[in-house]
Amino acid sequence: MKAVTEVSPCLACSRPDWRPKACLFALLLMGVIEGAGASQPDQDLTELPLEQLMNESKLMDASMGSASRFNQRVSTIPSAVTIVSREDIQQYGWRTIAEAVRSVPGFYISSDRSYNYIGTRGFARPQDFNSRVLLLIDGQRTNDAIYDTAYVGTEQLIDIDLVERIEVVRGPGSSVYGGNALFGVINIITRTAQQIDGVELGASYSSFNTLDGRATYGKRLDNGAEVVASVSGMDSAGPDLYFPEFDAPETHFGRTSGNAFDRNSRFFAKLSHDGLSLTAAASQRQNGNPAASYGVVFDDPANKQTDSQAYVNASYTRNLSADSEISARLYWGEYRFGLNAVYAGASPSDPPLRNRDRSQANWWGSEAKLVTAWSERNKLVSGLEYQSNYHQKQWNYDLNPYQSNLDDLRDSSRGGVFVQNDFQWSDSLKISLGARYDKVGTATGEFSPRLGLVYRWSEHTVWKLLYGSAFRPGNAFEKFYAFPAQQIANDKLQPEKLRTWEAGVEHYLGMQTRLAATAYYYTMDKLIEQVIEPGSGLLQYQNVGKINAQGLELEAEHQWINSARLRLSLDLLQTQNAQGEQLSNSPRAVGKVLGALPLPWMNLRLGAEGQWLSSRKTDAGTSVPSYGVVNLTLLRPMAKDGWQFSASLFNLFDKKFTDPAAPDLGVPTRDRFEQDGRTFRVKAVYHF
Amino acid sequence: MCVLQLCRRPAAARRYATLILAVALATVGGWLRPAFAQSTPTDENMLKATFVYNFAKYADWPDNLWNKSPKLRICTAGERGGFAQAVAALESKPAIRDKQIEVRQIFHPEEAAGCLILVIAGRTRMAEWTRGVRLAPVLTVGDGEGFAANAGLIGLYADGDKLRFEINQEASQRAGLKLSSQLLKLARLVKDEQAGAR
Numbered sequence: 025m026k027a028v029t030e031v032s033p034c035l036a037c038s039r040p041d042w043r044p045k046a047c048l049f050a051l052l053l054m055g056v057i058e059g060a061g062a063s064q065p066d067q068d069l070t071e072l073p074l075e076q077l078m079n080e081s082k083l084m085d086a087s088m089g090s091a092s093r094f095n096q097r098v099s100t101i102p103s104a105v106t107i108v109s110r111e112d113i114q115q116y117g118w119r120t121i122a123e124a125v126r127s128v129p130g131f132y133i134s135s136d137r138s139y140n141y142i143g144t145r146g147f148a149r150p151q152d153f154n155s156r157v158l159l160l161i162d163g164q165r166t167n168d169a170i171y172d173t174a175y176v177g178t179e180q181l182i183d184i185d186l187v188e189r190i191e192v193v194r195g196p197g198s199s200v201y202g203g204n205a206l207f208g209v210i211n212i213i214t215r216t217a218q219q220i221d222g223v224e225l226g227a228s229y230s231s232f233n234t235l236d237g238r239a240t241y242g243k244r245l246d247n248g249a250e251v252v253a254s255v256s257g258m259d260s261a262g263p264d265l266y267f268p269e270f271d272a273p274e275t276h277f278g279r280t281s282g283n284a285f286d287r288n289s290r291f292f293a294k295l296s297h298d299g300l301s302l303t304a305a306a307s308q309r310q311n312g313n314p315a316a317s318y319g320v321v322f323d324d325p326a327n328k329q330t331d332s333q334a335y336v337n338a339s340y341t342r343n344l345s346a347d348s349e350i351s352a353r354l355y356w357g358e359y360r361f362g363l364n365a366v367y368a369g370a371s372p373s374d375p376p377l378r379n380r381d382r383s384q385a386n387w388w389g390s391e392a393k394l395v396t397a398w399s400e401r402n403k404l405v406s407g408l409e410y411q412s413n414y415h416q417k418q419w420n421y422d423l424n425p426y427q428s429n430l431d432d433l434r435d436s437s438r439g440g441v442f443v444q445n446d447f448q449w450s451d452s453l454k455i456s457l458g459a460r461y462d463k464v465g466t467a468t469g470e471f472s473p474r475l476g477l478v479y480r481w482s483e484h485t486v487w488k489l490l491y492g493s494a495f496r497p498g499n500a501f502e503k504f505y506a507f508p509a510q511q512i513a514n515d516k517l518q519p520e521k522l523r524t525w526e527a528g529v530e531h532y533l534g535m536q537t538r539l540a541a542t543a544y545y546y547t548m549d550k551l552i553e554q555v556i557e558p559g560s561g562l563l564q565y566q567n568v569g570k571i572n573a574q575g576l577e578l579e580a581e582h583q584w585i586n587s588a589r590l591r592l593s594l595d596l597l598q599t600q601n602a603q604g605e606q607l608s609n610s611p612r613a614v615g616k617v618l619g620a621l622p623l624p625w626m627n628l629r630l631g632a633e634g635q636w637l638s639s640r641k642t643d644a645g646t647s648v649p650s651y652g653v654v655n656l657t658l659l660r661p662m663a664k665d666g667w668q669f670s671a672s673l674f675n676l677f678d679k680k681f682t683d684p685a686a687p688d689l690g691v692p693t694r695d696r697f698e699q700d701g702r703t704f705r706v707k708a709v710y711h712f
Numbered sequence: 713m714c715v716l717q718l719c720r721r722p723a724a725a726r727r728y729a730t731l732i733l734a735v736a737l738a739t740v741g742g743w744l745r746p747a748f749a750q751s752t753p754t755d756e757n758m759l760k761a762t763f764v765y766n767f768a769k770y771a772d773w774p775d776n777l778w779n780k781s782p783k784l785r786i787c788t789a790g791e792r793g794g795f796a797q798a799v800a801a802l803e804s805k806p807a808i809r810d811k812q813i814e815v816r817q818i819f820h821p822e823e824a825a826g827c828l829i830l831v832i833a834g835r836t837r838m839a840e841w842t843r844g845v846r847l848a849p850v851l852t853v854g855d856g857e858g859f860a861a862n863a864g865l866i867g868l869y870a871d872g873d874k875l876r877f878e879i880n881q882e883a884s885q886r887a888g889l890k891l892s893s894q895l896l897k898l899a900r901l902v903k904d905e906q907a908g909a910r
Contacts (some may be wrong), residue, residue, distance in 0.1 A: 087870035
């Protein structure tokens, strides 16, 4: 593979611009962790309190329910999966789901200073609003019904401190989840009342005058009922920024201040008793548009956007017998978006034009699922799902003078039925065969099969093979958004289709070490992209061509008996568009390091995270250079006195780096966004 | 690295500072090894056995049984493998409430008399064992799926990358055992299910 030949064995050291820091950092990390982990004192584990045992010991072969919608050990799942635990989130100082997911092999994040965009396996298209990854909260789909976006930044519904773990399944998930589960499924599991057990007050202060506060209550009552309620909020002034594309006297020489503000508020409540669970969640985030995206007036704080989300659901789970479980869910959701934009008048003497871009979606849905071990060797999961998007409205108007540019109201529905059977052919071979049929609106149905094989080669080694098909229908924005003299709708948009082949091997050494390698090939047909429609010369989303990619994900993880941990991963990949060229925003290599180390003082733990991305092409034909960043977090875990403290330094070496920018007709000369330099955060949590 | 006043120095100086820092930290890390007192077991079976040992601290058996038992006998049954072996290794652990631990392997539910704890490994014949000893004053602990719902007392299960346990309080009442509220607080509580299809 071409990508492999370009990367020397010491990947980081082969880059002249990055060599010294990366090598020294690696040395630092390895040295410290080796030093600390080399000896394993023969300590009597039985003397540890049970609670500490429960919280601090990590199972290498973890259990997760997101891959096939029932709980399985990782070593028995055909897909490549990763669990991000609450301990990881605290240890590495992650502030958003995006930061947590970025640590997972195969994932990378780019930002345009308003939103975070998930790239997976070299795939991150411009104008892809995270619609190719499915985001669940406790199994509840949260991609909205306008843009199909998986929200992972500060606009995310759930405060990261309410997360017990994040289950990430790489590869196709449509065979059990339907649309949007193309490159991965991210399932955020929230903490239970029992895990919170009391009141938690949290506060943090970080760079750019950012304040964050949270109050959470969780209690299991004597009758077994569990109650969780949480409110939180964040207010950030944001950094002063420089945009070279605006470096002119009339636009303050590209400097803007007070425009990267970011505020959010969140609410979450959960009540459960005896298999019945009621959840309500709501969030609102307002942030600025410092990059003057869409061609708005630069450095004007009236440019801002608001994302609001809410959902309520009721779910019920019941064991029919020792081997069968049935569950059902009824839900309602809402998403609202509002962009306030100020555009320059037609001539310098005209007043600026104030424009509003709005959308709102409301939906309700239901699903039912049956999991049954119907024989000694067979496990079956099957289910039905229906969602009605009964209100999908997009509108746009100018304020002065009033003029409507778009007023589009739709409704749609989607329904699906799936079945998967896991057959234990022999003690060592499991065959997992599943498929799902989806009907989205009036389009023809989509059939998404998946075949997985898991072969336990020895006590320590598992081989995995997977073929899966996944799809994504065009969303309301892609199909119906139109703007005079700029963008035209396309109601003929067909679903894009992804086929993935994967082969993996996992090796568990003494339950302390896990080595994993996954090779994949995928091909996307009828890719939905924004292009210039030749007839009108305007933008339009169309099914264009085909892309394919192949790659290799390597992972090594070790935990020492003193709870020091190290995880290394390296992704190597190659993507091709119809012309055989590497895609834009598609790094050929991504390296990650996560290390945590207990320090001998005050139970402190030091966590270090390193991320390295090779250079990426931009859509303008240029490329952004490779970069590496290192983050450090010093954590004092929750102690008996009820306090938890942490201090983090992000981008420790103050590395300047950029992400490719999606083409923007309003700012045609821009090809990249510069990201934050060194920042800090201090945080305290009090529990009583 | 501004704390070291190196920000304005040439890059080489910063590089050496980082190198020195790395070596220093590695040295300190190595030197302080013995200080890493808190340790966490990582072998899953060892962890499960450690849980079993802990449960013994939080359970109360009927007085007459406790008083006439010279030792704290833990019996192992079910699938042979790492879990049973790890439990066998508990014999060398410190006594609990002045009783030394002894571990015996048993093959039939009738042999469970005299066991204070019965560890049933795996799912094979799990229900047969739990039903066989359901009225006996023995603390049953198992790692098969649905152990506690199948009349077992304490079932171990993996929740994400954590090992957790569930308790069937009806089963503990039937057995005449008292489990401390501290233990209940850490557990997921489950109830009896009807026996399954097999």
